[in-house]
Structures are given as C-alpha cells and as structure tokens.
Amino acid sequence: MDNDDDILAYATGTKGGSVSSREPVEDFEEYVPDTVDNPDESFFDDALGTITTGIDPLEITEAGARLTGYITASHRPNVRLGTYVLVPYGDEDLFARVWKLQYLQEFEVDDATELHSRRMLKANNTNEIDYKFLAYLDPLCILSPAKAGLMRRMADRLPRPNTPILPVSEKLKIQTGLNIPTEGIFLGHLSVGGELVRTHASPPTVAYYLRNDYSMGDPLMFRHMLVCGSTGTGKTFLTKNILRQFLASDNQYLVRGEQGRKKNPCLVIMDPQDEYSQLFEDNAEIGYADEVTFAEEDVLHGGHQDTRTFLASVDGQSYPGKSRAQQMEFTIPFELVRNNSWLISAAELTENQYIGLELLLEDYFRTPANHTYQGFTDFIADEGTRSVYVDSGKIHESSYDAIVRKVKNRSFSKVFDQPAKPITEILDEVFKPGRVSVFPTEYINNSRIRDLITLTLMTIVVDNKLSTSGNDSVKKTPVLLALDEAHRYLSGAMSAHSRRIVSRFADAARQGRKETLGLFLITQDPQDIDDTVLKQINSRIILNLSNDNAINALNVPLEFEKRIPYLRKGQMIIQSPDNSDIVEVTGLHKCVVKHA
Numbered sequence: 116m117d118n119d120d121d122i123l124a125y126a127t128g129t130k131g132g133s134v135s136s137r138e139p140v141e142d143f144e145e146y147v148p149d150t151v152d153n154p155d156e157s158f159f160d161d162a163l164g165t166i167t168t169g170i171d172p173l174e175i176t177e178a179g180a181r182l183t184g185y186i187t188a189s190h191r192p193n194v195r196l197g198t199y200v201l202v203p204y205g206d207e208d209l210f211a212r213v214w215k216l217q218y219l220q221e222f223e224v225d226d227a228t229e230l231h232s233r234r235m236l237k238a239n240n241t242n243e244i245d246y247k248f249l250a251y252l253d254p255l256c257i258l259s260p261a262k263a264g265l266m267r268r269m270a271d272r273l274p275r276p277n278t279p280i281l282p283v284s285e286k287l288k289i290q291t292g293l294n295i296p297t298e299g300i301f302l303g304h305l306s307v308g309g310e311l312v313r314t315h316a317s318p319p320t321v322a323y324y325l326r327n328d329y330s331m332g333d334p335l336m337f338r339h340m341l342v343c344g345s346t347g348t349g350k351t352f353l354t355k356n357i358l359r360q361f362l363a364s365d366n367q368y369l370v371r372g373e374q375g376r377k378k379n380p381c382l383v384i385m386d387p388q389d390e391y392s393q394l395f396e397d398n399a400e401i402g403y404a405d406e407v408t409f410a411e412e413d414v415l416h417g418g419h420q421d422t423r424t425f426l427a428s429v430d431g432q433s434y435p436g437k438s439r440a441q442q443m444e445f446t447i448p449f450e451l452v453r454n455n456s457w458l459i460s461a462a463e464l465t466e467n468q469y470i471g472l473e474l475l476l477e478d479y480f481r482t483p484a485n486h487t488y489q490g491f492t493d494f495i496a497d498e499g500t501r502s503v504y505v506d507s508g509k510i511h512e513s514s515y516d517a518i519v520r521k522v523k524n525r526s527f528s529k530v531f532d533q534p535a536k537p538i539t540e541i542l543d544e545v546f547k548p549g550r551v552s553v554f555p556t557e558y559i560n561n562s563r564i565r566d567l568i569t570l571t572l573m574t575i576v577v578d579n580k581l582s583t584s585g586n587d588s589v590k591k592t593p594v595l596l597a598l599d600e601a602h603r604y605l606s607g608a609m610s611a612h613s614r615r616i617v618s619r620f621a622d623a624a625r626q627g628r629k630e631t632l633g634l635f636l637i638t639q640d641p642q643d644i645d646d647t648v649l650k651q652i653n654s655r656i657i658l659n660l661s662n663d664n665a666i667n668a669l670n671v672p673l674e675f676e677k678r679i680p681y682l683r684k685g686q687m688i689i690q691s692p693d694n695s696d697i698v699e700v701t702g703l704h705k706c707v708v709k710h711a
Contacts (some may be wrong), residue, residue: 162279163190163250166202170219170249180270182211182252184280188243194250196430197307197674197699198426199289201281202252202274208291209274210267210283214674215251250280255696258288265291286316295695299324300336300360301414302656302689303700309686311701322412323700325654329365334368335694336361336595336633339624339651343641343665344658349684350637351390352706353658354597358382358635359707361395361595362419362551368593368631379549380593380633383576385569389557389598392438395422395606396709405705416707422551423544427559427568428533434558437711445541446533447571449488453480455574457615458567459522471510472518488531492523519704526563538575543588569604570616577623580630593631601636602643617645624651642668654691658682672697 164186164598166173169673174181182202194213202209222245225231235241254270264287267340276658283289289305289312290297305312313319327334342357344350367377396418410415423694424438428446452458456473464472479494480486496498496519504510510518538545545552554572556565576596598604605617636652638644642664649668659682660666666679675688675697682688685702689695 120263122143134480138221161284162281163187163194163200164248164280166274166276166278166280167249168276170247173276175254175270175273180252180254182254182274184250184252186250186280188248188249191248193244194248195308198250199283199307199312200233200250200252201283201288202278203281204257204272204274204278207257208288209251209254209270209272210256210258210288211254211270213250213369214253217249217251219247219249221245221247250670252280256292257292267291267294284315286314286321286587289314289321293696293698294325295321295698296324296326298413299327300357301412302357303371303687303702306686306699306701307381308699309683309701318408318411320412322694323698325691326694329369331693333628335654335691336368337631338653338693339626339627339634339636340654340656341601341636341638341641341649341652342656342658343638343660343669344687345660345662347641347684348658348682349702350639350658351388351599352710353656353685353687353702354599354635354637354704355391355394355710356707357656358551358595358597359386359419360415362394362549363415364549370591370593370631371629373591378591378593380595380631381546381548382595382597383545383549383572384551384553384597385566385572385599386553386555387557389436389438389555390441390710391551391553391597392422392424392436392553393709393711394419394551394553395438395440398706398709401707409707414703414707418708419551421547421549422553424553424555425541425545426555427530427564428535429559429561429564430529430533432529434555434557435453436555436558438553438555440553443541443544444535445533445538446535447568448537448539449491449531450486450537451571451574452476452491453486455695458574459527464518464521465514468514468518468521471514472522474509475504475518488527492528494518495522524563526561529561530564530567538571542575542579542586546586546588546592546594548592566603569598573598573604573616573620576632577619580623580632581619581626593633595633595635597635599637601638602640605644605647605648607634607643617648619649621645621651624648627651639646639665641665644668654689654695657688657690658686659684675699 164184167183171181171183194216196213196216198213200211200213202211223394235449254312256267257270258265258267298336302323302325312321314321325335327336342350342354361380363381365588367379370376370378401416422440422486424440424442426434426442426444428444447493453476456476475495479491484490501515505512505515554568556568576589577592579589605620627633636644643648655669657669657671657679666676671679671688671690679688685704687700687702688697689700690697
C-alpha cells in the first residue's frame with residue numbers, strides 16, 4: 116500500500132489501484148430485531164413505557180420485588196401513585212400498582228445553583244426528554260386465562276427487560292386483579308387519586324360491588340360494615356345509596372332453622388337526625404340518562420314504598436319531622452327493664468349502686484303487681500322497703516339513697532309506659548321482611564331519652580336474635596341494623612352499664628352470620644367504638660378523617676392511610692379483606708333516593 120489509492124482500494128475491497136475500476140461489494144444482511152407480528156399501532160401509542168434495568172436490577176423475592184419502568188414523555192401527566200398497569204409476559208399478564216415515582220437527570224448537570232434557578236424562574240424551558248421519569252411497580256398478582264375468564268395468582272415471575280407497560284383497559288382484568296366481585300351490592304366506582312378508572316368497556320367505569328351471595332360463605336352483609344368520616348364528608352348521602360341496594364325484591368337470605376327458605380331482609384335504622392325516612396321518596400333530580408347508567412350497573416334507585424316511621428311516645432314531645440312514610444307510635448314498657456337493667460342505669464351509677472339496682476329490680480319483678488316505672492319508683496321510695504335493704508346490709512344506705520335519686524328521673528317518667536302500643540306488641544310490624552323501619556329521635560330534646568330509645572331497640576334486636584326462645588318476627592327475619600352515631604352507644608368506656616351493653620352487642624356481632632344479623636355502623640369517631648366490636652367489622656368504608664386517633668384506630672396500610680385526610684367529598688377507601696384488595700372508590704354524584 117504505497118499510496119492513498121491503495122489504502123482506499125483495500126478498505127473498499129477493490130482490485131487494482133484505481134477507485135473508479137473497483138468491483139461491487141456483496142451486501143451484508145441487515146440485522147432486524149425481533150418484533151411483534153402485525154403490531155397494532157394503538158398498542159405502542161397506549162403503552163406508558165417499558166421495563167428497565169438501567170437504574171435498578173429487576174428482582175422478585177418472597178419478601179417483595181423491585182420492578183422499575185421508564186415512562187415516556189407523552190404519558191407522564193397521566194401516571195400517578197396508585198395507577199394500575201399491566202406488564203405482558205405473552206401467555207399471561209403481571210397486574211401491578213405504581214407505588215413510587217421519580218425524576219432522574221438524563222444528562223449530568225448541576226441544577227442546584229443560583230444561576231440556574233434564576234434562569235429557570237425567568238424562562239422555564241425544561242424539556243421532558245431531558246429527564247428520566249421512573250415508575251416503581253408493586254406486583255399485585257399474575258392474571259392467567261381460565262375456563263371462566265381469568266384467574267389470579269401470586270406474582271412469582273419477572274417480566275423481561277424492555278417489556279411494555281400498559282394501562283389496564285379491560286374491566287375484567289381490573290376486577291380480577293383486585294379480586295373485586297362482578298356483581299353484588301353496588302358501593303361506587305373504582306378510582307385513583309379521585310379520578311375514575313376508565314376502560315374500553317361500556318360503561319367505561321369499574322363498579323365496585325360487595326359480595327352478596329353464598330358462593331364463598333355467607334354474604335358479607337352478615338360480617339358487618341362500618342362507614343366513618345368527619346362531619347360534612349357525605350356519610351348520610353353514601354349510606355342512603357348503599358342501604359337502598361339491599362332492598363331489591365329478589366335479594367333474599369337463608370334463615371336459620373327454615374330448611375333452605377329465603378327471606379328479604381328487614382332494614383332497621385336508628386336515625387338521630389331524621390334523614391333516613393327519605394328512603395321512601397324518589398330523587399326528582401335523577402333523569403333518564405342516570406337511569407340508563409344505573410341499569411347498566413345494577414344500581415337500584417327510587418323510593419322504597421314499604422318504609423315505616425316508628426315514633427316513640429314521649430310526654431310533652433311531638434313529631435313535626437320530615438317523614439312522608441306511614442307513621443306508627445309506640446311506647447317502651449317498663450317490663451323490658453326486667454332483664455336489661457342498663458336501660459335505667461345510664462345515670463352514672465357506681466359499681467355498688469348498679470349491683471344494688473339489679474337486686475331491687477329482681478325483687479320488684481317478683482311481685483305479682485302490674486310492673487310499671489311508676490310502680491318501681493313507689494317500691495324503692497317506700498320507707499319499709501328501704502329499711503329491709505339497708506338494715507339487713509344488702510345495700511349501703513348511701514348507695515340506696517343514690518339509686519332512688521338517680522332512678523326517680525323525670526326523663527324516665529316521660530318515656531316509660533306512655534299511652535301508645537308497647538313496642539313489644541308491634542314487633543311483627545317493625546321486623547317485617549322487605550321493610551324499612553326508621554326510628555327518628557331528633558324531635559326529642561332530651562339526650563337521655565334519645566339514648567334510652569336507641570338502647571331499647573338495640574336490646575330488642577340482640578336479645579331476640581341470641582335467645583333460643585326469641586320472638587319469631589325478629590329471630591326468623593334477616594335484619595340489617597343501621598346505627599348512626601354508633602360511638603355514643605358502643606363506646607369503650609369502662610362504666611358498668613357500658614361494659615354490659617358492649618359485651619352483649621359484641622356477642623351479637625360474633626354470631627351475626629349464624630343469626631342473620633348484619634350491623635351497619637355509622638360514626639365520625641371510630642376510635643371511640645369498643646375494640647371487641649370493631650374487630651368484628653369486616654367491611655370498612657373510610658371517608659375523609661382529619662383526626663389522627665380516628666385514622667390510627669382503623670389499621671389501614673400506610674400507602675392508603677396517608678390519603679385519608681385528603682379524600683374529597685364522595686371519595687372513600689374501602690377495606691374489606693373478604694371481598695377485595697383495599698381500594699379507593701368514588702361514590703355516585705347523585706343520591707338514589709331523596710336527600711335534602
């Protein structure tokens with residue numbers, strides 16, 4: 116190679132020294148990487164990004180996983196914490212959730228300087244492609260084809276590097292991935308960060324249902340439900356929408372001892388604000404478009420005609436309330452106190468006073484007379500009676516006098532044995548299958564009387580459900596007991612009467628499935644509900660709460676706990692381990708019945 120021509124000829128494969136006379140070179144076969152056969156352009160447009168190993172290695176262990184994805188610039192505004200994604204393997208899909216987002220520099224530059232900051236403040240010309248946007252994925256499960264659609268299993272394999280990360284556009288994959296039933300009691304629509312999750316289905320939203328059949332044990336109605344949220348977060352609005360769904364004519368449950376017979380549930384509501392009687396009335400704001408959407412997702416709407424309002428007869432009080440449903444007045448007979456002394460012991464009795472009261476009640480109910488509140492107060496006020504108990508040492512004189520003083524309360528005289536039908540004689544009217552029985556107490560201006568009425572109804576339900584000889588109207592009817600301001604009656608306070616109430620109610624909660632009793636508790640202070648009752652609640656619907664003690668009492672996973680103070684009206688976290696993974700849900704924007 117004496118000259119440049121020789122070098123060029125050698126490099127180009129020509130013979131001789133002349134470039135112009137070189138022979139043609141045989142073309143090499145161009146390398147083309149493997150691609151998807153007949154790729155759908157929308158597949159690439161929809162992909163959020165790809166799995167990458169450039170930042171962290173891909174790793175999966177029994178304790179957890181490290182999966183990192185690079186998100187393309189055009190999709191970055193749509194990816195947020197909690198976004199659900201799919202990573203295809205080919206034969207099955209990894210269903211995952213974004214748990215961490217991160218920006219990294221594409222090119223090394225020091226942007227933490229005074230000069231750079233001032234320049235950006237004057238004219239921010241940041242380009243997304245100058246940065247890496249990374250999404251860290253939490254693998255929830257693997258979705259595999261099955262005979263009846265899809266099945267989910269533990270995430271036990273890694274996706275290949277550079278595999279596309281896809282949004283979840285199929286409703287069935289989201290429902291299967293989160294273990295959400297495809298039918299049942301409608302609670303709302305799946306959402307992430309307040310934005311509804313949308314698919315390519317019609318309707319595009321993903322309905323969240325509570326399991327309501329016997330396919331996997333008893334319906335979750337009998338594992339009890341809690342709705343909690345601060346004042347003004349929409350508890351009553353949401354509760355009306357949920358309770359209405361239990362009132363379908365074909366919604367029936369097995370009854371113990373009835374040899375496979377099914378009955379519609381009776382819905383009993385303790386209503387301190389006089390709001391739930393509106394279950395009887397339609398919402399005039401619901402239009403044709405709403406009805407079409409409701410029909411597509413099996414959402415019941417419209418007033419329930421078999422709604423009754425039961426009013427306690429209280430001396431000096433009358434009901435001027437909102438209810439347009441049929442009304443029936445009742446009184447509380449003192450006879451109920453025979454086995455439920457706590458009904459008149461809520462007046463801050465000490466332990467010794469409570470024991471003395473029970474002794475007096477026991478002896479009084481042994482007498483053959485007609486047992487009334489007035490009769491009992493006359494009995495304990497009698498000097499002869501006092502001498503018998505004090506002189507014998509059965510009750511200390513100071514305790515006896517305190518009992519008399521506290522039991523002879525004008526509140527009790529206004530509510531016991533009033534001129535109306537005793538509640539014990541109209542149980543077949545209250546606990547009727549398919550009926551909504553509402554007990555408003557707002558019209559009563561005495562809080563002690565309101566509490567007495569509520570405790571009486573709780574006692575009737577619990578005693579008849581747990582007793583082998585309970586009233587058939589109660590015992591043989593599926594009952595959903597909705598208790599608003601539940602913290603007032605199921606508090607963890609340590610007074611004697613509180614312990615007895617909570618203990619009895621906890622027993623009822625434990626046997627709810629067997630006795631077809633479902634508790635629906637509504638409160639703004641879940642931390643005040645006794646732990647023995649709270650532990651029996653399987654489904655917890657959590658709206659906005661700002662009280663740290665309330666949030667901590669619910670034992671929500673940290674990633675969802677942080678969201679609770681920021682939930683907007685209508686947003687909720689649903690924690691129901693026997694129904695689905697914990698999820699965020701947004702309720703309907705319209706009430707399915709009247710809500711004023």
